[in-house]
Each structure stands twice: as C-alpha cells, then as structure tokens.
Amino acid sequence: MTVWGVTRADVRRLAVATVLAACAELAGLLLMATAAWLLLRAAEQPPIAALTVAIIAVRALALLRGGLRYAERLAGHEVVLRYLGALRGRVYETLTARRSSRFSGGDLLSRLVSDVDAAQDAVLRCLLPALVALVVGMAAVTGALLFSAPAALALVAGLVLAGVLLPVLSARSARRAADADAPALAALADSAIDLARGAVELRAFGAADRAVAAARTVASGLSARERRRAGSPLPGAGAAIQVLTTLAVCVTAGGLGLPAIAALGLGTMAVFETVLPLATAARRWAEVREPLRRLHQLLSEPAPRDGSCPVPAANVHLRLRGAGLRYPGRPAPALTGVDLDLPQGRLVALVGPSGSGKSTLLAALAGQVETTAGAVTLNGRALGAYPAERLPVSGALADAHVFRATVRENLLLAKPSASDDELLAACRAAGSEAELDRLPGTDGAAMSGGQRQRLLLARALLSDAPVLLLDEPVEGLDPAHADAVLRSVLTAAAGRTVVLATHQPAPLPGFDEILVLDEGEVVERGTHAELVARAGYYAEHYLPSPGRAHMP
Numbered sequence: 001m002t003v004w005g006v007t008r009a010d011v012r013r014l015a016v017a018t019v020l021a022a023c024a025e026l027a028g029l030l031l032m033a034t035a036a037w038l039l040l041r042a043a044e045q046p047p048i049a050a051l052t053v054a055i056i057a058v059r060a061l062a063l064l065r066g067g068l069r070y071a072e073r074l075a076g077h078e079v080v081l082r083y084l085g086a087l088r089g090r091v092y093e094t095l096t097a098r099r100s101s102r103f104s105g106g107d108l109l110s111r112l113v114s115d116v117d118a119a120q121d122a123v124l125r126c127l128l129p130a131l132v133a134l135v136v137g138m139a140a141v142t143g144a145l146l147f148s149a150p151a152a153l154a155l156v157a158g159l160v161l162a163g164v165l166l167p168v169l170s171a172r173s174a175r176r177a178a179d180a181d182a183p184a185l186a187a188l189a190d191s192a193i194d195l196a197r198g199a200v201e202l203r204a205f206g207a208a209d210r211a212v213a214a215a216r217t218v219a220s221g222l223s224a225r226e227r228r229r230a231g232s233p234l235p236g237a238g239a240a241i242q243v244l245t246t247l248a249v250c251v252t253a254g255g256l257g258l259p260a261i262a263a264l265g266l267g268t269m270a271v272f273e274t275v276l277p278l279a280t281a282a283r284r285w286a287e288v289r290e291p292l293r294r295l296h297q298l299l300s301e302p303a304p305r306d307g308s309c310p311v312p313a314a315n316v317h318l319r320l321r322g323a324g325l326r327y328p329g330r331p332a333p334a335l336t337g338v339d340l341d342l343p344q345g346r347l348v349a350l351v352g353p354s355g356s357g358k359s360t361l362l363a364a365l366a367g368q369v370e371t372t373a374g375a376v377t378l379n380g381r382a383l384g385a386y387p388a389e390r391l392p393v394s395g396a397l398a399d400a401h402v403f404r405a406t407v408r409e410n411l412l413l414a415k416p417s418a419s420d421d422e423l424l425a426a427c428r429a430a431g432s433e434a435e436l437d438r439l440p441g442t443d444g445a446a447m448s449g450g451q452r453q454r455l456l457l458a459r460a461l462l463s464d465a466p467v468l469l470l471d472e473p474v475e476g477l478d479p480a481h482a483d484a485v486l487r488s489v490l491t492a493a494a495g496r497t498v499v500l501a502t503h504q505p506a507p508l509p510g511f512d513e514i515l516v517l518d519e520g521e522v523v524e525r526g527t528h529a530e531l532v533a534r535a536g537y538y539a540e541h542y543l544p545s546p547g548r549a550h551m552p
C-alpha cells in the first residue's frame with residue numbers, strides 16, 4: 001500500500017466513475033451533433049425513412065445522458081467517500097500514534113484533519129474531470145477523424161490549448177495569487193482571532209476601533225487584489241479558443257455537406273464543455289497541493305516503533321539516566337543530563353523557577369515527549385519498548401484535557417468500572433465538590449480554574465496506575481486550601497510513585513527527594529532537611545514560613 005493508501009478497489013471504482021462520466025459527456029456530445037445534423041438534414045426534406053435512425057438516436061441519447069449523469073454522480077461520490085473514510089481513519093491513527101508533541105498543537109491537528117477534505121477535491125474536482133476530459137477529447141478527435149482529418153487536426157490544436165496550456169497558466173496564476181495573499185490571509189486570520197477572543201480587553205483599553213480598522217485595511221487590500229485578478233484575460237480565453245476551434249473545424253471540413261459540418265461544429269462546442277472546466281480544476285489543484293503535501297508528510301513519517309513488552313501493573317521502577325531534551329527550533333535544551341531514580345512508592349518533588357523544565361521532565365516520564373539524549377527506562381527497558389497507550393502512568397499534566405461530557409464521564413475515563421461512590425471518594429480526596437452530572441464545557445471552560453484542576457486530580461487518582469505525575473495540581477487554589485488538597489491527594493496516593501512539580505512549599509518536607517531545576521539542569525537535590533542545610537536556592541525560596549506560603 002502507498003503512503004496514500006490507495007487500494008485496487010479504489011482504482012477500480014475510479015475507473016468505473018470515469019467511464020460513466022465520460023459516457024455521459026459523450027452522450028451529450030452525440031446528442032448535440034445528431035440533433036444539429038437532424039435539423040439541417042430535415043431542412044433538405046428527404047424521405048422520412050432517411051431520418052428515422054437519427055430521430056430515435058436523439059431520443060435515446062437524451063434519455064441515456066440523464067441516466068448516465070445520475071450513475072456518474074453515484075459512482076464519483078462512492079469512490080471519494082469510501083476513500084476519504086479510510087484516509088481520515090489513517091490520519092487519526094497516525095496522529096494518535098505519535099508520541100512527540102510535534103503534531104499536538106490544536107490548530108495543527110484540526111488543520112491536518114480538515115486537510116483530508118482537500119483530498120476529496122483533488123479526486124472529485126481535479127483528477128476525475130481530467131480523466132473524463134482525456135477520454136472525451138480522444139473519442140471526439142477519433143470521431144472527427146472519421147469525417148475529416150484536417151478538422152480533427154484543428155480540434156486537437158484547440159483541445160491542447162484549452163485542456164493543457166490554459167490549465168497550466170491558470171494553476172501558475174493561482175499559485176502566484178496564493179503566495180501573494182498568504183501573508184495577508186494569515187494576518188487577517190490572526191486579527192479575526194484577536195478581535196473575537198480579545199474583544200473585552202480591546203474595548204476596555206479603547207483599542208477596539210484601531211484593531212477593527214487594521215483588520216479592515218488588510219481585508220480591503222485582499223479584495224482589491226481579487227478585483228484586479230477578476231480582470232484577468234484567462235477565463236475569457238477559454239471561450240475564445242472554443243469559438244475559434246469550432247470555426248476552424250467547420251472551415252476545414254468545408255468539403256462535407258452542411259448537416260455534417262453542423263454536426264462537427266456543435267460536437268466541437270460540446271467537447272469544449274468538458275475540457276474548459278480543466279482551468280478551474282487546475283486552479284483548485286494549485287490550492288490543494290499544500291494541504292496534500294502536509295498530509296503526505298504526516299502519513300509518510302515512520303510511526304514510532306512502539307514495543308509490545310508486557311506492561312507491569314505493580315512494582316514499577318522508572319529511571320532517567322542523563323536525560324536531555326531539546327524542543328525543535330529551540331536554541332537551548334529544555335533538559336540536560338537529568339538522573340532520577342523512581343522505585344515504586346517514591347515521592348519526588350520538582351521545584352524551580354518558571355521555565356526550568358519541570359513540565360518537560362514530567363512529560364518525558366509520561367512518554368509524551370521523547371528525550372533527545374540519555375535514557376528513560378521502565379523496569380530496566382527503554383520506555384519505547386512498551387505500548388505507548390498502556391504505560392502504567394497516570395497524572396494531571398499541564399496539557400491534560402477535560403472532555404465535553406459530564407464530570408462522571410470524564411472521571412470514568414480513568415476507571416470505567418468505578419461506581420458513583422468511588423467517583424465521589426476520588427473527588428473528595430482531590431478536594432472537589434463537583435456534581436457528577438455537571439457539564440464542564442469545552443476543556444473545562446464552564447468551571448473555574450481551581451475546579452478544573454481538582455477534576456483532573458480526581459481523575460488521576462481514580463486510575464489504578466502505580467505512577468502519578470502531577471504538574472502544579474493545586475495552582476489556582478488559595479494557599480491554605482492548596483496545601484490541604486495536596487496533603488489529601490498524597491494520602492490517597494499512598495504506595496504509588498508520585499512525581500510532583502510544584503511551587504507550593506508546604507508538603508515538601510514529607511518528600512523522599514526534591515530536585516531543584518534551573519534552565520533544564522538539576523542544580524540541587526536531596527531531602528528537605530539536606531537542602532535547607534545547604535542554604536542554597538531551595539532554602540531561599542521554598543522554606544515554608546507563615547507569611548510566605550506560595551512560592552515563585
């Protein structure tokens with residue numbers, strides 16, 4: 001199977017759709033030619049028997065054309081919808097199989113998924129019309145050749161101009177227009193998002209009028225360019241080629257009788273109806289090339305080699321050895337040479353200033369990002385040796401998602417068999433009073449920040465995973481409440497390995513080990529008492545004191 005996953009059945013369906021569409025077009029072409037011949041031949045008042053076949057042919061072709069058009073639509077959509085269903089499935093599978101954060105941006109995800117629609121246009125509006133035009137064009141030239149070789153030659157010249165040269169020019173001008181418009185379109189999209197999401201702030205700071213005016217300037221620049229392009233001679237050129245070719249065919253077939261010339265002329269007009277849309281197809285092709293390139297890139301990247309090692313359900317021993325990580329495009333590494341030993345049940349805290357690498361370290365332990373140096377192992381084997389979706393790790397990480405379903409359904413994700421009592425117990429342990437039937441909105445938008453955090457904490461606690469990774473789980477709560485929630489969570493998580501990134505100093509004395517990170521490196525490590533005795537960064541910033549409960 002190719003990157004695009006085209007099967008033999010897809011090719012067969014496409015061939016059927018092409019044949020049906022070409023037959024429908026040819027029926028229309030023959031109908032025009034026969035009708036023209038019939039009219040002019042009838043004007044010569046021959047015996048009616050001489051016209052009978054043509055009369056029957058006109059009736060039959062009219063009926064046939066309608067039926068073929070219907071069948072062609074069915075076949076065309078069948079090929080596209082079946083193929084797109086399979087392609088969309090492959091895109092989703094590829095995206096979900098990626099551990100790296102490269103494809104995880106929400107915008108990028110939705111763009112990639114909507115890019116599949118470009119594949120629909122590539123088949124339905126570009127490939128199919130091109131194949132049909134090729135078949136119809138060849139049939140028309142063969143038909144013309146039966147009447148007159150010079151007329152067929154004139155037809156070939158016209159078809160090449162309209163079916164090859166014009167589409168190439170159209171695609172080139174569409175590409176140039178897209179390149180020229182791209183910065184303005186991106187700026188307009190950014191302005192639209194800023195105007196919609198930041199309307200309140202823009203109004204509050206009296207900047208709304210300026211922002212609207214700036215967006216309007218960009219939009220009117222785009223419209224002006226579009227108006228200028230509307231004056232392009234390319235669309236009119238197709239019609240001109242059609243008329244000139246028809247005239248040339250009629251003139252070169254001059255030796256034939258009038259009915260035959262009329263049939264050739266109207267047949268030529270009809271074949272151009274199939275060929276002229278190729279210019280529009282070429283413009284569309286120029287537009288869909290970029291989405292198709294993105295899809296190709298996604299589908300052709302080798303999938304991460306997830307191993308099939310049986311995942312341990314208990315006695316999990318995670319370990320980082322010299323772990324380093326550099327995000328693509330970033331000059332400095334987010335982690336450098338981190339060693340961390342996590343036998344089952346160990347409590348480790350990660351502290352340090354904002355941007356020091358705490359979330360990145362948790363993401364590496366969760367297998368969400370791949371380290372670019374050193375190793376992450378689980379019971380002695382590389383994390384990649386285990387199936388990514390079954391790692392024995394649960395948590396409330398920075399990008400944890402709240403689904404647009406009830407609180408109950410969000411919680412049941414972690415433990416589908418849990419009873420309401422278990423769900424409520426987990427909520428209580430996480431300090432949450434969430435009602436199970438409440439709808440939290442898109443990604444928890446209908447909850448307060450603190451409520452959302454506690455829902456994520458309750459979900460993490462519910463899972464049976466022996467390792468809990470918590471990324472500032474009580475951020476957004478008042479310090480006293482945050483302290484109580486953290487203690488309750490740690491009690492509920494007794495026996496599990498917990499790695500907690502926090503700015504909250506209160507629970508730290510109870511941890512087995514505390515790592516102080518700075519610019520991705522571990523600059524201090526030890527127990528609370530050891531770090532206090534060292535009187536370094538930790539002692540300066542994380543000593544719980546009555547007046548300083550919440551830290552940097």
Ligand SMILES: Nc1ncnc2c1ncn2[C@@H]1O[C@H](COP(=O)(O)OP(=O)(O)OP(=O)(O)O)[C@@H](O)[C@H]1O
Binds near residue numbers: 353355356357
């Ligand atoms: N997806 C990403 N792409 C590129 N750089 C990133 C990405 N995520 C984090 N970084 C960078 O990596 C560094 C470490 O970030 P990280 O989020 O791990 O810090 P942190 O200690 O958790 O910060 P905070 O306390 O503010 O949550 C920062 O310089 C950050 O800008």
